[in-house]
Amino acid sequence: MTQRLLENITSEDLKNLMSEYSARKIFLVTGKASYKRSGAKDFMESSLGNSEYLRFSEFEENPKYEDVVRGTKIFTDSGCDLIVAIGGGSAMDTAKLISAFAANTEVDSLGIVKGTELISKKGRPLIAIPTTAGTGSEATHFAVVYHGQRKYSVAHEYIFPEVAVLNPALTMSQPKYLTACSGFDALSQAMESFWSVNSNKESQKHAKEAIALLLESLPKAVNAPDEKSREMVMKSAYLAGKAINISKTTAAHAVSYAFTTFYSVPHGHAVFLTLPEFLEYNHGVSKEDLNDPRGVEYVKNAIEDLCKMFGANSASEGKEFLRDFASSIDVELSLEKLNISNYESKIVDNVNMERLGNNPRKISKEGLLALLKSK
Ligand SMILES: [Fe+2]
Numbered sequence: 001m002t003q004r005l006l007e008n009i010t011s012e013d014l015k016n017l018m019s020e021y022s023a024r025k026i027f028l029v030t031g032k033a034s035y036k037r038s039g040a041k042d043f044m045e046s047s048l049g050n051s052e053y054l055r056f057s058e059f060e061e062n063p064k065y066e067d068v069v070r071g072t073k074i075f076t077d078s079g080c081d082l083i084v085a086i087g088g089g090s091a092m093d094t095a096k097l098i099s100a101f102a103a104n105t106e107v108d109s110l111g112i113v114k115g116t117e118l119i120s121k122k123g124r125p126l127i128a129i130p131t132t133a134g135t136g137s138e139a140t141h142f143a144v145v146y147h148g149q150r151k152y153s154v155a156h157e158y159i160f161p162e163v164a165v166l167n168p169a170l171t172m173s174q175p176k177y178l179t180a181c182s183g184f185d186a187l188s189q190a191m192e193s194f195w196s197v198n199s200n201k202e203s204q205k206h207a208k209e210a211i212a213l214l215l216e217s218l219p220k221a222v223n224a225p226d227e228k229s230r231e232m233v234m235k236s237a238y239l240a241g242k243a244i245n246i247s248k249t250t251a252a253h254a255v256s257y258a259f260t261t262f263y264s265v266p267h268g269h270a271v272f273l274t275l276p277e278f279l280e281y282n283h284g285v286s287k288e289d290l291n292d293p294r295g296v297e298y299v300k301n302a303i304e305d306l307c308k309m310f311g312a313n314s315a316s317e318g319k320e321f322l323r324d325f326a327s328s329i330d331v332e333l334s335l336e337k338l339n340i341s342n343y344e345s346k347i348v349d350n351v352n353m354e355r356l357g358n359n360p361r362k363i364s365k366e367g368l369l370a371l372l373k374s375k
Contacts, residue, residue: 001141001157001160003139003160003161003162003163003164004162004163004164005163005164005166005238006163006164006165006166007166007235008166008167008168008231009165009166009167011043011044011046011047012047014043014044014047014129014165015046015047015048015049017127017163017165018047018048018051018082018084018127021081021082021125023051023080023081023082024052024079024080024081025051025052025053025054025078025079025080025081025082026048026051026052026053026054026080026082026083026084027053027054027056027075027078027080027082027083027084027095027098027124028044028053028054028055028056028084028085028086029055029056029057029071029083029084029085029086029087029091029092029094029095029098030044030055030056030057030085030086030087030091031057031087031088031090031091031131032057034087034088034131035055035057035086035087037173038087038131038170038171038173038174039131039169039170039172039173040086040087040129040131040170043086043167043169043170044084044086053080054074054078054080056071056074056075056094056098057091058070058071059071059090059091059094060090061088061090062090062144062146062151063090063093063094063097063144063145063146064145064146064147065109065110065113065145065146065147067094068094068097068098068101068109068145069101069109071094071098072097072098072101072102072109075098075102076102080124081124082124082125082127083095083098083099083123083124083125083126083127084126084127084129085126085127085128085129085161086129086131086170087129087130087131087132088130088131088132088134088135089130089132089134089135089137089144092128092130092135092137092138092143092161093137093142093143093144093145094143094145095126095128096126096137096143096154096159096161097113097143097145097154097159098123099123099124099126099158099159100112100119100123100143100154100156100158100159102123102124103119103121103122103123103124103158104117104119104120104121104123107120110147112154113145113147113152113154114147114152115152115154119154119156119158119159121158122158123158123159125162125163126159126161126162126163127161127162127163127165128161128163128164128165129164129165129166129167129170130164130166130170130234130237130238131170131171132171132174132178132182133168133171133179133182133183133186133221133230133233133234133236133237134181134182134183134184134185134186134237134268135182135185135237135241135267136186136189136237136238136239136240136241136242136244136245137241138161138164138165138166138238138241139161139164139238139239139241139242139245140160140241140242140244140245141155141156141157141158141159141160141245142154142155142159142245143159149261151257151352160245164238166231166234166235166238168227168230168231168233168234169227171230171233171234172225172227172230176222176223176329176330177330177331178266179221179222179225179230179233180218180222180268180269180329180330180331181266181267181268181269181331182233182237182268183214183218183221183222183233183236183237183268183329184268184269184271184272184326184331185237185267185268185271186210186214186233186236186237186240186241186268187210187211187214187218187236187240187272187275188249188252188253188268188271188272188275189210189240189241189243189244189249189253189271190206190207190208190210190211190214190236190239190240190243191207191211191252191275191279191306192244192247192249192250192251192252192253192275192278192358193206193207193240193243193244193246193247193248193249194207194208194211194243194302194305194306195250195282195299195302195303195306195359195360196244196247196248196249196250196358196359196360197250197291197292197293197357197358197359197360198246198247198248198358199246199247199302200246200247202246203242203243203244203245203246203247204243204302206239206240206242206243206246207239207240207243207247208309209236209239210236210237210239210240210243211236211306211309212309213232213233213235213236213239214232214233214236215309215310215325216232217229217232217233217236218233218329219325219328219329221233222329222330223328223329247358248355248358249271249355249358250278250355250356250358250359250360251274251278251281251282251355251356251359251363252271252272252273252274252275252278253271253352253355254351254352254353254354254355254356254359255273255274255347255351255352255356255368256270256271256273256274257270257350257352258346258347258350258351259273259340259343259347261350262343262346262347262350263338263340263343265338265340269331272322272326272331272333273333273335273375274371274372274375275322276318276319276320276322276323276326276333277319277371277372277374277375278359278371279303279306279307279315279318279319279322280315280316280318280319281361281363281367281371282299282303282315282359282360282361283299283300283303283304283315283318284315284361285299285300285360285361289361289362289363290360290361290362291357291359291360291361291362292360299360299361302360303315303318306318307321310322310325333375334375335372335375343372344369344372347368347372348365348368348369348372351368
């Protein structure tokens with residue numbers, strides 16, 4: 001899977017990029033109000049010039065299977081032959097699935113979502129342009145979609161965007177808390193990727209680069225944003241996306257989804273709720289609960305490597321560093337202060353087991369409960 005990355009591009013550059021595809025008609029997948037607010041509308045309209053296009057934005061923030069099916073029908077009927085997704089993770093994930101569903105009509109698309117049917121044909125090319133800096137969806141071959149109450153993650157190399165376009169100006173209108181949340185998603189993804197059982201040298205290189213950029217730029221991007229700091233956060237989100245594209249995420253993500261479902265905590269905030277504790281927990285790995293074939297010492301060293309990046313001399317200091325980092329950008333991590341009560345069974349019984357399986361140290365239900373109580 002190779003991908004072109006274009007950074008800091010102008011509307012003229014985007015126009016030239018789109019013209020390389022000689023498309024008859026372009027299918028734009030965008031957010032609703034955020035399309036105008038982020039500046040994406042102006043950016044796209046000056047890039048599109050006289051090109052024919054159709055815009056699709058009728059999907060929810062956490063896109064539903066039905067939204068994607070509707071989008072696929074509109075796309076197929078429109079005769080569009082190039083897809084440009086410009087928006088947050090939902091816009092990019094919806095576009096990935098529309099491309100896949102439209103190209104694989106001989107199989108049931110719900111089967112693709114549930115993993116019982118395979119994607120066998122590559123769809124129309126997709127250009128991904130994030131307007132939030134966090135999910136890294138522009139750099140992954142995953143797409144999240146909901147069917148009923150269940151969240152599914154479709155993974156296939158054919159839904160990997162051909163081009164990722166980074167334009168930090170599109171994030172400048174993002175308010176403080178949302179910038180913090182999306183930055184925390186990127187930081188969690190990078191850290192979890194680093195200690196994931198699927199990590200390799202390449203994913204760890206991307207993850208470390210993402211973490212270093214975030215430590216340097218996120219407080220400024222949140223508290224006193226300028227284009228440079230937002231550019232660094234956007235690049236780090238892309239790199240964290242590249243990292244998880246190889247390694248996938250682990251325990252903090254596995255536990256986070258229930259905080260979002262039951263307590264409406266935004267994704268980036270939800271993943272950071274347990275990240276400091278999992279840093280310390282994973283460092284305490286032993287032969288009995290080891291989940292990474294590379295061994296106990298390997299896992300401990302990886303966590304110590306991360307701690308060194310924070311200037312921390314122990315996992316406990318690393319945990320405190322992360323807690324302080326959250327308060328420096330006004331993100332509350334106390335469950336009590338967030339009015340999250342009676343969470344025990346809701347959280348513990350709704351852990352994503354697939355993500356948890358990527359964590360280097362196993363954890364039991366009782367262990368997870370104790371970790372949550374220790375917060
Ligand atoms: Fe995430």
